[in-house]
Amino acid sequence: MDALKFCTDKLIMVKGMPVCPGVAITEGFVSPYTAAAVCLMTEAGHEYAGQTLDPCGSVLSGECGAALCCDVRGIIRNEADKKGLVYLQPSYGTVSRRGLVAQMASADQTGVAAKDAQTAFGVLKIISTRDDGDGCMAPLAEAESQSEINIFEAEIPFEKFLPAVFEILYCAETAGNVSRFDGLKFGSRANNTAGLNDLYARSRGELLCEEWQLASAAGALVLSKDFFDRFYRKAMCVRRLFFDAVDEMFAANKNAVLRLPAAYKNAHTVTALAGVPSLFLPGGIRLAAPRYKDEWLLKASKKF
Amino acid sequence: MESEKYFNMAAIRLPQEKKAGMDLKFNELFELFCLLDGFETGGAEPLVSVLQTGRALRADEAVKNFTREELLGCMTDSDGGYIAAPKTLG
Amino acid sequence: MKNNPEKKGADKMEYELVMGLEVHVELSTETKLFCACSTAFGAEPNENVCPACCGMPGMPPVLNKRAVELGVTAALLTGCEISRTLTFDKKNYFYPDLPTGYQNTQFFNPVGRGGSLEVETASGKKTIRIKQIHIEEDAGKLVHERGKTLVDCNRAGVPLIEIVSEADFSSAEEVTAYLERLRALLSFANVSDCRMQEGSMRCDVNLSVRPYGETVLGTRTEIKNMNSLKAIARAIEYEYGRHTDALADKTEVLVQETRRWDDARGVTYAMREKEDATDYRYFSNPEVLPVALDDAWFEQIRASVPETSEQKKIRFLAIGLPEYDAAILARTKSLADIFDAAHAHISEPKEISNRIIMDLIGMSKEAAVALDEIKIDGKKMARLIGLTASGKINRAAEKLALYAAMAEDADPDEFIAARGLAMVGGGEQLERLADEVLAENEKSVSEIIGGNQKAMGFLIGKLMKKTEGKADPKAAAKIIEEKISRIKARQ
Numbered sequence: 001m002d003a004l005k006f007c008t009d010k011l012i013m014v015k016g017m018p019v020c021p022g023v024a025i026t027e028g029f030v031s032p033y034t035a036a037a038v039c040l041m042t043e044a045g046h047e048y049a050g051q052t053l054d055p056c057g058s059v060l061s062g063e064c065g066a067a068l069c070c071d072v073r074g075i076i077r078n079e080a081d082k083k084g085l086v087y088l089q090p091s092y093g094t095v096s097r098r099g100l101v102a103q104m105a106s107a108d109q110t111g112v113a114a115k116d117a118q119t120a121f122g123v124l125k126i127i128s129t130r131d132d133g134d135g136c137m138a139p140l141a142e143a144e145s146q147s148e149i150n151i152f153e154a155e156i157p158f159e160k161f162l163p164a165v166f167e168i169l170y171c172a173e174t175a176g177n178v179s180r181f182d183g184l185k186f187g188s189r190a191n192n193t194a195g196l197n198d199l200y201a202r203s204r205g206e207l208l209c210e211e212w213q214l215a216s217a218a219g220a221l222v223l224s225k226d227f228f229d230r231f232y233r234k235a236m237c238v239r240r241l242f243f244d245a246v247d248e249m250f251a252a253n254k255n256a257v258l259r260l261p262a263a264y265k266n267a268h269t270v271t272a273l274a275g276v277p278s279l280f281l282p283g284g285i286r287l288a289a290p291r292y293k294d295e296w297l298l299k300a301s302k303k304f
Numbered sequence: 305m306e307s308e309k310y311f312n313m314a315a316i317r318l319p320q321e322k323k324a325g326m327d328l329k330f331n332e333l334f335e336l337f338c339l340l341d342g343f344e345t346g347g348a349e350p351l352v353s354v355l356q357t358g359r360a361l362r363a364d365e366a367v368k369n370f371t372r373e374e375l376l377g378c379m380t381d382s383d384g385g386y387i388a389a390p391k392t393l394g
Numbered sequence: 395m396k397n398n399p400e401k402k403g404a405d406k407m408e409y410e411l412v413m414g415l416e417v418h419v420e421l422s423t424e425t426k427l428f429c430a431c432s433t434a435f436g437a438e439p440n441e442n443v444c445p446a447c448c449g450m451p452g453m454p455p456v457l458n459k460r461a462v463e464l465g466v467t468a469a470l471l472t473g474c475e476i477s478r479t480l481t482f483d484k485k486n487y488f489y490p491d492l493p494t495g496y497q498n499t500q501f502f503n504p505v506g507r508g509g510s511l512e513v514e515t516a517s518g519k520k521t522i523r524i525k526q527i528h529i530e531e532d533a534g535k536l537v538h539e540r541g542k543t544l545v546d547c548n549r550a551g552v553p554l555i556e557i558v559s560e561a562d563f564s565s566a567e568e569v570t571a572y573l574e575r576l577r578a579l580l581s582f583a584n585v586s587d588c589r590m591q592e593g594s595m596r597c598d599v600n601l602s603v604r605p606y607g608e609t610v611l612g613t614r615t616e617i618k619n620m621n622s623l624k625a626i627a628r629a630i631e632y633e634y635g636r637h638t639d640a641l642a643d644k645t646e647v648l649v650q651e652t653r654r655w656d657d658a659r660g661v662t663y664a665m666r667e668k669e670d671a672t673d674y675r676y677f678s679n680p681e682v683l684p685v686a687l688d689d690a691w692f693e694q695i696r697a698s699v700p701e702t703s704e705q706k707k708i709r710f711l712a713i714g715l716p717e718y719d720a721a722i723l724a725r726t727k728s729l730a731d732i733f734d735a736a737h738a739h740i741s742e743p744k745e746i747s748n749r750i751i752m753d754l755i756g757m758s759k760e761a762a763v764a765l766d767e768i769k770i771d772g773k774k775m776a777r778l779i780g781l782t783a784s785g786k787i788n789r790a791a792e793k794l795a796l797y798a799a800m801a802e803d804a805d806p807d808e809f810i811a812a813r814g815l816a817m818v819g820g821g822e823q824l825e826r827l828a829d830e831v832l833a834e835n836e837k838s839v840s841e842i843i844g845g846n847q848k849a850m851g852f853l854i855g856k857l858m859k860k861t862e863g864k865a866d867p868k869a870a871a872k873i874i875e876e877k878i879s880r881i882k883a884r885q
Contacts, residue, residue, distance in 0.1 A: 019451065020451075030378060031452075032375060032378055033370070033445060033452075035452065092355070093354070093355050097452075097454050101451040101452055102451060102454075102681070105680050105681045106354065106680035132456070133453070133456065134454045134456070135360030135456040135681070135682065136353065136683055137360070138355055160339070161343050163339075164336050167333060168340070171333070172677060173680060175314060177451070179315075179496060180449045180451060180493065180495050182315065183380075184387070184389045184490060184545075185380065185449055185493065185545075186379050186380060188380070189380060193390065195390055196390055197488075199389065199390055201312075201315050201316060202317055204314070204315055204316045205311075205316045205318045205319060206319060210326070213311070213316050213318070214329055214330060216311075216316060217311045217314050217316060217326075217330055218330060218334070219314070221337075223677050224310070224673050224675055227337075228675075230340075230341070231337050231340060233350055234343070234345060235340065236350030236351055236352065237345040237349065238345060238348075239351045240348045240351035241345065241348050243354060275354030275355075291354070350678075352481075352678045352680050353680045360456060360457065361456075361457050361459035361685065362430065362457060362458050362459060364423050365425065366424050366425050366430060366432035368432070368444075370443075370444055372438070372441050372443070375443055375444070375448055375450075376440060378450070383540075383544060384439075384544075385439040385546075386439050386544035387440070387544070387546075387547070388544055388545070389490050389542065390542060
């Protein structure tokens with residue numbers, strides 16, 4: 001792959017650059033270190049072109065050839081699709097999360113927005129290197145010789161329930177990961193606070209972004225004694241069933257990738273909950289592959 | 305569902321003008337969660353991670369990649385080598 | 395504190411103490427539980443810190459293998475049932491000494507459950523049941539100065555085990571005995587140095603009182619901030635008094651709460667509501683994959699758990715050592731190790747323990763080597779014992795060679811040859827030299843024959859001198875006696 005310029009979205013930490021730009025509570029907090037994926041890219045000879053709050057816009061405008069993003073809620077990939085770009089979400093655990101501001105840690109993954117699949121996979125090849133700084137890693141499957149990858153369609157197992165499962169787990173995990181943003185240590189604080197509890201409550205009330213506020217409160221609910229079994233534990237059990245069902249589905253369709261319905265709004269829940277890789281191509285084409293067979297997505301994409 | 309209890313648990317005191325809107329969104333989420341009441345999981349065990357049991361263990365060797373100055377320099381108030389906060393209550 | 399001696403005396407007979415302990419012990423690892431920061435004591439504030447342990451985002455936790463092994467070791471030493479899968483959970487609350495807003499602990503699945511520890515007090519022996527042992531992270535340290543709360547994250551993330559007992563304690567003596575026993579056990583096995591003054595062992599006491607015979611527990615208070623065994627004993631005594639006074643006089647209402655011990659004033663004071671009120675919203679940390687303690691690793695840990703003193707003593711007695719020897723050797727690890735090393739090469743337990751107790755202990759002083767650091771190659775020691783037993787050297791020579799083996803790891807045979815210490819034991823050479831001695835000292839011979847036994851020692855000495863001290867004194871004595879007897883018989 002030729003040398004390219006690449007950007008990072010607001011959830012990726014780069015030494016000397018603001019942490020979570022655009023989020024008030026981290027204003028003034030400059031990162032002391034650089035994410036593993038970014039280091040790998042620069043070491044491979046690619047130029048870091050800075051942070052972006054609009055990864056798709058940056059790729060489209062030519063500011064960069066690829067944008068590294070963390071898109072667990074599926075917003076960026078839906079946008080990429082609409083703007084004629086490609087978005088690749090690799091299998092969970094294949095890219096080090098060191099330097100990624102954690103939200104739903106069991107699903108967080110660095111993905112790539114690019115103009116074409118070839119570029120996206122070129123980037124994946126570089127950033128999917130094992131890192132001792134992340135204890136939750138697994139390797140991509142070895143490249144295979146067969147070139148024919150088929151495409152099948154199927155009903156998503158438990159489709160109706162996936163949004164609930166995803167939200168419960170997203171809120172619970174994110175709540176636990178953004179509690180560190182408390183106004184005490186780094187970033188910004190609310191003014192004129194009276195004592196510690198006031199500092200926490202008002203800093204987080206005034207400066208934390210809405211998405212994280214909501215996740216923190218809803219996360220507290222699903223983890224609370226009253227609701228733990230009913231929501232959180234149950235969501236984890238449904239996730240188990242879904243995980244197994246997805247594996248079964250791929251086992252029944254050998255050497256094939258799944259094509260998700262174009263209208264399906266919750267494609268991100270599939271990748272998040274099962275950890276399988278997915279590729280969004282322009283024109284509403286969404287493909288998902290068995291875990292670690294990310295390469296099949298590239299092969300399949302050539303059909304479009 | 306009264307959302308204030310949970311915002312408090314999460315150490316979040318919303319500005320007055322935001323409370324109503326957030327309460328609405330909170331309750332929308334709660335309703336979504338309730339959809340799960342209609343699902344029978346049978347005897348399924350919880351899944352904590354999509355990865356199998358790990359052996360990602362670290363050798364017990366000290367590494368120092370950051371100086372004190374680098375890290376304290378990121379803090380809002382680093383008083384004499386400490387991270388400083390207003391006095392705690394109680 | 396109310397002071398009505400009569401009343402107090404009556405109280406003490408009416409109410410019994412019921413206590414459980416939560417002991418936090420810092421594990422002797424080089425690094426923290428989930429990051430590679432040093433745990434070294436005494437650093438400047440925030441010196442041993444990285445983005446992970448001071449609460450910055452983006453650093454996934456990577457579990458310290460040694461911490462796991464020490465946690466399992468502690469559970470083994472206390473006879474716990476071990477969990478063969480290790481998991482960690484987040485305990486969520488907001489406090490300045492908790493940089494991430496959660497503590498990694500083992501809520502759902504502690505590493506050890508259902509152990510026990512035997513303690514001995516003046517009242518006798520008692521078994522204290524251990525409910526569980528779990529591994530967790532320590533919090534940072536807070537300093538209150540200049541109207542601010544100052545946070546030092548050096549301690550944040552340091553691996554701890556928490557040892558939770560059942561409410562089996564009924565006196566301060568039992569509590570002290572338990573803590574001393576725990577310290578001896580864990581420090582012996584290098585799990586922790588358990589120094590209360592340095593904070594590597596901390597103890598919270600959960601205390602309640604109830605009338606004798608009552609089965610329902612009284613109101614429980616938790617006492618924290620006792621920095622020594624003495625402070626614990628004093629705090630228990632104070633709190634017992636406070637509880638019994640409240641029950642007897644009904645002037646104070648006992649509330650379930652956490653209280654802090656103020657050692658200077660000798661009182662406890664209320665801190666905050668007991669944490670049952672807080673919902674910690676525990677959930678499994680998805681960033682810490684469950685660790686399987688497979689058979690190979692488990693056996694490796696089990697094998698590396700050092701034998702306790704008690705176990706050693708039992709083993710030495712079984713080998714055939716007398717009580718006195720077994721006790722001395724079992725008490726000091728270095729001596730026990732020497733015994734085991736030599737015993738692997740020569741099956742003469744008493745001979746070995748004699749050398750250790752009668753020779754080596756004194757020699758260590760001479761060589762200015764601390765007793766718990768004394769070392770000697772077991773094979774060499776066995777060799778020397780064998781040489782003496784077979785008459786090749788005498789005890790004097792053996793002791794010299796033993797010292798050299800201890801101080802310089804000298805090879806016995808080489809040493810003996812170099813110093814010419816091989817004994818002139820018997821046979822022709824001794825015969826010839828004995829004849830010389832008798833010939834050179836006719837007067838003494840006559841005296842002995844005439845009945846004066848005193849000269850016997852003189853002649854034996856002369857023979858020893860001729861052999862340059864290398865003869866076996868017993869053989870020398872024997873040969874002189876025999877020769878003189880024969881001379882006498884001929885007369």
